[in-house]
Amino acid sequence: MVVAAGCGVGGASSRSLSSSQALISTAEWLEFESPQVRVELFRDVARQSATQAGTRGAVLFPIDLNGEFVAAPAIDANADLLGPTDAGAPWDLVFESRGDRFSDDRRDAFQGLSEREAAEQIARSLLALWNVKVDGPVTVVRVPGAPYAAAWIDGQLRLNPSFVYMAAAPTR
Secondary structure, eight states: OOOOOOOOOOOOHHHHHHHOHHHHGGGGGGGOOHHHHHHHHHHHHHHHHHHHTOSSSSSSSSEEETEEEEEEOOOOOOTEEEEEESSSOSEEEEESSSOOOOSSOOOOGTTBBHHHHHHHHHHHHHHHHHTTOOOSSSEEEEETOOOSSEEEEEEEEEEHHHHHHHOOOOOO
């Protein structure tokens, strides 16, 4: 009897997960994907945000607008969410200290930043893009496995760490 087993060579897709699958999976797996794969996942999320902008229902960027959930404004597929956005930091960000916390360890996957530092830059970029105006601090919460990339709910910015890995991928 002869038994053949596949060794995983050839034929495999260069992208093993869809962006939706990546959001509900363990974020740290994305660290082992190539930067090109993470960039493509980010661009896919951005394209979906353009399609969903202003709609209701299950969306990747839900925001609470006057007590009603709608999709946030679209993200540009070429946006650099790690870039400076607010020149003066109009938001006092407070990172949730209970439960699942953003790591303070610096990683190549975050262009040398820690997950927390990358999350802070991404949070500021999203708040600026969405034109969020608040009195007082904004709590940033790490929400692994959430079916959305980021959400503005009850004065909290909820960030999926898988989206942080996607958005932090170098685009140049």
